Amino acid sequence: MTSADTTLAYTATEMMTVVSARALTSADVCFVGIGLPSAACNLARLTHAPDITLIYESGTIATRPSVLPLSIGDGELCDTALTTVSVPEMFRYWLQGGRITVGFLPGAQIDRFANLNTTVIGPYDRPITRLPGSGGAPEIMTHCGEIFVTMPQSRRSFVDKLDFVTTFGHGQGGDHRARLGIRTKGPTRLITDLCVFEPDPETKEMTVTSIHPGIDRDQIRDATGWPVRFAERVAETAPPTDVELETLRDLHARTRRAHAADT
């Protein structure tokens, strides 16, 4: 992409969404979460990855929504799916069966090895903030071929130590996944509003490999609760192209219109 492809201003969330979308290909079978992952996956489908297979945990397989769902099981997902299976079947034959190439996960807290907490802030028995809990995340992280984590970056959420390990990323790093008998790659990218992290090949610590345009290293350090490591060669993330932005904005506009019409 050249700078000539990018003439429009964009938000940090749009940057995150576009970077997430670019990581996907038509060959992927993707386990899609609600929110940014759903926007990213459908953006990929509407741009460079028209044949990508999107699966939502509600059981909808190869769905092609024209608007983004608010929930993981909006009717739109079923209406445009190749088929819809039960939730037990989704978790058994499709997720645990190893048929998903990539999953997206968010977290309320993340640590340097991309372990995630979505359970509780404070002690489990006397929580300061009770969060939603595990959902599908622990097994999505185990069974998908690889995982992209998407989270806006802040010291509150990028922490030195999780209050609770809801979802095992690279654990204590190194070969920890393999030692637990997990055969998938785990988190291969952490896409934030500032940069992209990838696991160090040896230690598996999440390491900055690409920085979004206009962001400097101190901003990243300030937003991270551990001493950030940068890769030897750090790229500058290509900004969203006009085509990417317009497609994404059209998708959001269609979604807003459709949801307004429902009320």
Add this chain to the structure above:
Amino acid sequence: MTSADTTLAYTATEMMTVVSARALTSADVCFVGIGLPSAACNLARLTHAPDITLIYESGTIATRPSVLPLSIGDGELCDTALTTVSVPEMFRYWLQGGRITVGFLPGAQIDRFANLNTTVIGPYDRPITRLPGSGGAPEIMTHCGEIFVTMPQSRRSFVDKLDFVTTFGHGQGGDHRARLGIRTKGPTRLITDLCVFEPDPETKEMTVTSIHPGIDRDQIRDATGWPVRFAERVAETAPPTDVELETLRDLHARTRRAHAADT
């Protein structure tokens, strides 16, 4: 039933079928086997038990075939079913789930406790006659509320000791089922071409409780490979009524016509 209801001559197989049918009610959910059980279940449905639910192990639930299937999975069964589920679901949710009130089973060999052999005559590793094997029988016997066994009687098949226990009926008798943790009744009737056996309440040995018209005790003894026990009060089986016979013969005639038309 009075003798006035019966004016037609009938065969031993018709007698077995009619007796089997009479044991069923509209409240039953019945796991149906091919052959005589299928004829009996559909005869019941077409006479005194119109609301009986018939399930075939091919996955067809609440089926109402107008002709008898040759196989456990003829299209007729699916075409007339309320719904058809997969075979794993049939064995898990419906059979093991305890939703079947009565199952029919045959055997190549049976012993006095209604254990069945459908695996092999002779040693397992060097069979004289290799039989079809287990099929669904072991778990049908365990999971259905009760079991009716239907077999024509002969010394070759009613044996003192099975060559192989394919299917556990009352085991060694007494509380053997309960000791294995089985909570269902097991074989409650053994319907032959000569008589009806029921398990002794204590010993669970299959005991003659009703003898078909025109059959005497010696005929039963001669056709049984163990010393037959007779209940204190032995009834005479009511012969097939004309309505039963005509309904059964119509069913078989329809079946023959349909199968002939298929070729």
Add this chain to the structure above:
Amino acid sequence: MAQFMSLGDAVAALVRDGDTVAVEGFTHLIPHAAAHEVIRQGRRDLTLVRMTPDIVYDQMIGMGCAAKLVFSWGGNPGVGSLHRFRDAVQNGWPRPLAIEEHAHAAMANAYAAGAAGLPFAMFRGYLGVDLPAVNPNIRRVTCPFTGEALAAVPALRPDVAIVHALKADRAGNVLIEGILGVQKEVVLAASRALVTVEEIVDDLGPRSPNAVVLPGWTIAAIALVPGGAHPSYAHGYYRRDNAFYLGWDDIARDRASFTAWMKTNVLEAGPDAFAAHRRRLAVAA
């Protein structure tokens, strides 16, 4: 065999104080009308089971029906937190809420095990995470062939399952289409099942030979409640009321506004109120 009843009679007949009750529906077909009836009838000390306690359980918990919650994801889908659920867990309001917490894979497998009459469910999961340390119902079982340790959880066998479905025929056979969730499993796993439906028809009509149909003899009671899934939805009938989910965040954030809303819309209302949702949305569709 399924009995056709009014919703009030069905809840009175099937749901008792202290029962383990699973109100299910994975985004689709959530039986809000039936849950409201349970609230109106003042049931107490329930163990509520549900993969995704969302608005329906926020309401039941906030109204004090529940002593315990068994769940795997508690939030307002696509919106944020469940304020009543949080208030119960963090502050014990209106009463303390015990929790037994799982992941989705565990709950889905546990319902399937319940439907299959098994004592436990087995799957590959819970690796490297903290939940087994706080939930004694997460154990391990070893594969007798490979030696691999797999996750084990007890089967879910609720006293009562409550679900919404599309339609029932006169014999009480119930059709479900679209997003299936664990609707079939929870009905088969439960001792008693209550199904609310959009309509009752003479015949389920032309359908796939493999349509998801629950036979009448697997169901205890069926109640006709058109619109009864609102603000969830019923495939082919009306759509999800996403605006309601967004609006719930404000209603439930505050104890007083929650209580006032429940008084007007649940305690002083009845199942017929749901019919309006059906009509409104059917017209818009």
Add this chain to the structure above:
Amino acid sequence: MAQFMSLGDAVAALVRDGDTVAVEGFTHLIPHAAAHEVIRQGRRDLTLVRMTPDIVYDQMIGMGCAAKLVFSWGGNPGVGSLHRFRDAVQNGWPRPLAIEEHAHAAMANAYAAGAAGLPFAMFRGYLGVDLPAVNPNIRRVTCPFTGEALAAVPALRPDVAIVHALKADRAGNVLIEGILGVQKEVVLAASRALVTVEEIVDDLGPRSPNAVVLPGWTIAAIALVPGGAHPSYAHGYYRRDNAFYLGWDDIARDRASFTAWMKTNVLEAGPDAFAAHRRRLAVAA
């Protein structure tokens, strides 16, 4: 992603000597044409897996393709014995046949475990019977909550699954309706799946949202073989040829008549021969 191929190319590409091959179809949708192609290509030393080895495996066993059979019921449904299967087991003709024998519940659960990526299947069964004494792949696993001992068998993960289905769209998505058997499970459990279909269409068309569809990326190869299930049947296309099953008893009883029949109808024929069955029966329907 599914490749569309001729049946000959598909079998040549997917089935190798020594493979574990599951040719499935529970009465319905038995892929006879594909099995004939395996016979014609002279595959040897196969471990054949199938719940109900009926005519299709009588033919493969009688032609010497199989070194081992994994099964739960071996007979000609509604007719009687499989003479070629018997001859192999009792007399080692045309070659000795090792057997691994199960009950249906075990096989059905083992395919489901394979599809689910599990190392073993667990169910309540095999109580009080002799099969565990002769099959070391039947073991026990203990419920970590109740202490109950349940049956365990290894998951089935065949190298190749071969099934017949109704139709495929141009993207290779495959529709199955009617009696489903273990068709979905065996495809998902196998390393490579070969599917023969009655027709290839632009679009699968109007269908239930919950129709049983195998996505193209779960399938290795699709071959168009109209009538390819004969003498089994294809829901909505043609009916089961019950007369053929009855007639097979005489053909297979004798080694010479079997061999002659196979020469004429399999070795010297091709997949196109199956189209006649489709036409003949479609007219009669």
